[in-house]
Amino acid sequence: MLAVVVWMAACGSDPAPTGVPRAVALAVKDGNDQSGPAGSVLALPLQATATNGKQSPVPGAVVRFRVTRGAQTGTVLTDSIAVAGFDGTASVQLRLGSALDTSIVEATLQDAPTVVARFRAVATPPPRLDDVIPQSFAAGDTVRLRGHSFNTSVDGNTVVFGSARGRIVRGDADTSLTVVVPPCVSAGSVSTRVFVGTVATNAIAATFAGQGGLLALRSFEGITVSGTELGNCLQLAGAGATYLLVPQSAASANGTRQIDFTLSANVSTIATLGDASVANVSPPRAVVAPAPEPVSERFDRALRLLEAALATDARAAGTLSPSPNLLAGAATAAPPAVGTTRSFQVLSDFDGNSFTRVTARLHYAGNHILLYVDIDQPPGALTDAELRTFGDLFDRTLYDLDVRAFGSESDIDANGRVIFVLTPVVNALTAASECSTSGFITGFQYGLDLLPTQANSNRGEIFYALVPDVGGTRSCQHTKADVQRLVPATFVHEFQHMISFGQHVVARGGSSETLWLNEGLSHIAEELAGKYFEARYPPPSGRTDANQLFPDSAQGFLTPNMRNAQRFLELPGTISATAVAGSGALAERGGSWLFLRWLGDQKGEPIYGRLVQTAKTGGSNVEEKAGETLASLFGDFATSVYTDSLPGVVRTAVPARLRFTSRNFRRIFKRFADLDESGRTPAFPFTPAALAAGQAAGGTFLPGSMKYYQLTTTPNDAVVAVRFSRSDLSAFAVDDQVQIGIFRLP
Numbered sequence: 001m002l003a004v005v006v007w008m009a010a011c012g013s014d015p016a017p018t019g020v021p022r023a024v025a026l027a028v029k030d031g032n033d034q035s036g037p038a039g040s041v042l043a044l045p046l047q048a049t050a051t052n053g054k055q056s057p058v059p060g061a062v063v064r065f066r067v068t069r070g071a072q073t074g075t076v077l078t079d080s081i082a083v084a085g086f087d088g089t090a091s092v093q094l095r096l097g098s099a100l101d102t103s104i105v106e107a108t109l110q111d112a113p114t115v116v117a118r119f120r121a122v123a124t125p126p127p128r129l130d131d132v133i134p135q136s137f138a139a140g141d142t143v144r145l146r147g148h149s150f151n152t153s154v155d156g157n158t159v160v161f162g163s164a165r166g167r168i169v170r171g172d173a174d175t176s177l178t179v180v181v182p183p184c185v186s187a188g189s190v191s192t193r194v195f196v197g198t199v200a201t202n203a204i205a206a207t208f209a210g211q212g213g214l215l216a217l218r219s220f221e222g223i224t225v226s227g228t229e230l231g232n233c234l235q236l237a238g239a240g241a242t243y244l245l246v247p248q249s250a251a252s253a254n255g256t257r258q259i260d261f262t263l264s265a266n267v268s269t270i271a272t273l274g275d276a277s278v279a280n281v282s283p284p285r286a287v288v289a290p291a292p293e294p295v296s297e298r299f300d301r302a303l304r305l306l307e308a309a310l311a312t313d314a315r316a317a318g319t320l321s322p323s324p325n326l327l328a329g330a331a332t333a334a335p336p337a338v339g340t341t342r343s344f345q346v347l348s349d350f351d352g353n354s355f356t357r358v359t360a361r362l363h364y365a366g367n368h369i370l371l372y373v374d375i376d377q378p379p380g381a382l383t384d385a386e387l388r389t390f391g392d393l394f395d396r397t398l399y400d401l402d403v404r405a406f407g408s409e410s411d412i413d414a415n416g417r418v419i420f421v422l423t424p425v426v427n428a429l430t431a432a433s434e435c436s437t438s439g440f441i442t443g444f445q446y447g448l449d450l451l452p453t454q455a456n457s458n459r460g461e462i463f464y465a466l467v468p469d470v471g472g473t474r475s476c477q478h479t480k481a482d483v484q485r486l487v488p489a490t491f492v493h494e495f496q497h498m499i500s501f502g503q504h505v506v507a508r509g510g511s512s513e514t515l516w517l518n519e520g521l522s523h524i525a526e527e528l529a530g531k532y533f534e535a536r537y538p539p540p541s542g543r544t545d546a547n548q549l550f551p552d553s554a555q556g557f558l559t560p561n562m563r564n565a566q567r568f569l570e571l572p573g574t575i576s577a578t579a580v581a582g583s584g585a586l587a588e589r590g591g592s593w594l595f596l597r598w599l600g601d602q603k604g605e606p607i608y609g610r611l612v613q614t615a616k617t618g619g620s621n622v623e624e625k626a627g628e629t630l631a632s633l634f635g636d637f638a639t640s641v642y643t644d645s646l647p648g649v650v651r652t653a654v655p656a657r658l659r660f661t662s663r664n665f666r667r668i669f670k671r672f673a674d675l676d677e678s679g680r681t682p683a684f685p686f687t688p689a690a691l692a693a694g695q696a697a698g699g700t701f702l703p704g705s706m707k708y709y710q711l712t713t714t715p716n717d718a719v720v721a722v723r724f725s726r727s728d729l730s731a732f733a734v735d736d737q738v739q740i741g742i743f744r745l746p
Helices: 295-317 384-406 432-438 480-507 515-536 552-570 585-603 606-612 618-626 630-643 665-675
Strands: 025-030 034-037 046-051 062-069 081-083 089-092 102-109 112-124 128-133 136-138 142-148 157-161 167-172 176-180 188-196 204-210 222-226 234-237 242-249 259-269 279-281 341-347 355-365 369-374 418-422 462-465 689-692 695-701 709-712 717-725 738-745
Touching (some): 081 089, 128 204, 157 167, 242 695, 355 418, 384 606, 462 480, 480 515, 480 552, 515 585, 515 606, 552 665, 606 618, 630 738, 717 738
Parallel strands (some): 136 204
Antiparallel strands (some): 046 089, 062 102, 102 112, 157 188, 188 204, 222 738, 242 709, 242 738, 341 355
């Protein structure tokens, strides 16, 4: 745990924590003596392990990293502060500078700066581009790039002409790449370079002569074409070919602004090779309003917005230091005695203004969780035995899953534990009349508690949850089974928010994470918990029905996310995955989670922890941790949603970049359809709109969303020129990050 030392009065009957171990030693664990091309991010992170006087790892120890040699030539760290995980290990990534020399990085303990672990890294010659052959080319031409130190795997290289990505069709050792020139490049001099992993070659100027060639895609090949001047620059081979077209915006910003577009397919026949007129232009489709936002999601969103404002205000007031005094907590700190009581100020409205003081008794003290229960309980409360079982689940399983995935939470009360409060104040947050129409609030955490100088802060890491209320005395009725079934998924979701606020705001003095990414990561937390139970109960074990996709214990963590993703895909273009509009939250959350699920499949699930353990936020955070632009990521994600597991196609026939690897969503959505006895749920949430050569379509989409069309050509269609622009035929705005994915279907 990361811990801030603050002065505070004892609350209730809790004794002040004593004997909290500190880290006193720091040792290099991994990442030392690496080499890599100048300008690249080293393959392995720099890892240092913090231990206490007994040589035991100290989770949450705060370690500072700094470049002591190489900074003058550009060697930089991804972060200057890292927080140790469960094994006491803190890590950062290092990007080498431009010089072919040795860089030195020193890691020190926050409260023991004389304790040093030292890393060494050597920069080797970077990849180099020597020649582009020929020097003048048009869209669709094949050119050869000669150089040195390219990746021997074609997929390990990216070739760009200006900002447009070319399609690599062949690689010869590490010295040559054969590339198809992309469309939609501005005529004239164009800068050509190769990205090899995280480092770029030098640029060579060549001449783009025009849009003369075809974008000749083979079956199962795809490309994303971006730029503001998409006009008539896209030419596809006809002759009966079928394409998936995915117009989209990769923008990441809040708002409800809609982007209007028109998409047309002009055809030249084999007989005439002339221009054909555009026919059947469809009017813009009206945006269908999403389902009302459930009260739990509305409350969750309100808390995240309140937290962002609190962090901003605290920074402005000088009470939030960018380098706070940090102290490592540990699970070995003595907990309060079971049976003691403590008072809490519990938020009791959506505006952050009203609080109810409650007195709660400690019923469970684990290594990571202190479980308190409000002494004012409605009928049907959990028994002591049930509370012990409940506490064990959070203490021994769920806490561990979140911390391993995202990093340590803060520990501003230096007790080494997260406090869990069961109170009917949470029940009362939802009016009984809302339960049947808008749902109810299961639990929450609030960053106010992590800001000790704020009024009504409980000065600790606290999660609040509802209690059983079989008589419905405080709101709607809730049985013991309801609480035991619903609260676990809410805990892992809210615990990610707590960790994120601690890592971004408390440890680094930064801003809270952007809403769409913060919520998406909390839904990833739910899924990771579900995956734990999936692995524990392989089919057909652990299932009430042997045909269930997921075991009973995983249902509450997984099924809601799959349903939310289904909602996101039911209305393409009307729900944003990366730009929260503030309505239709379930579908928005489904889109954000689906994007992050694909991102984890492509970059590995450790990327989730890197996204949390940083001061970066939003799209720039994703770009830094993924090592590529959000537009590039979003383009391939948008295509993957449809091209993964195409019916009748061997799954591996589609490149891994254009599919999911951890989930078969067509299978999952088909199961949802089978369970719908009304027959109204389709086997897949959407069908691409039909677009024939010689036709056009138009409409709108939101930033961070995409639409789908299936373009068909006839055997007599030689060339299909695809035009993609604003509805008035003007160019798209640069900030809209508009692009179009093109995939050749079988």
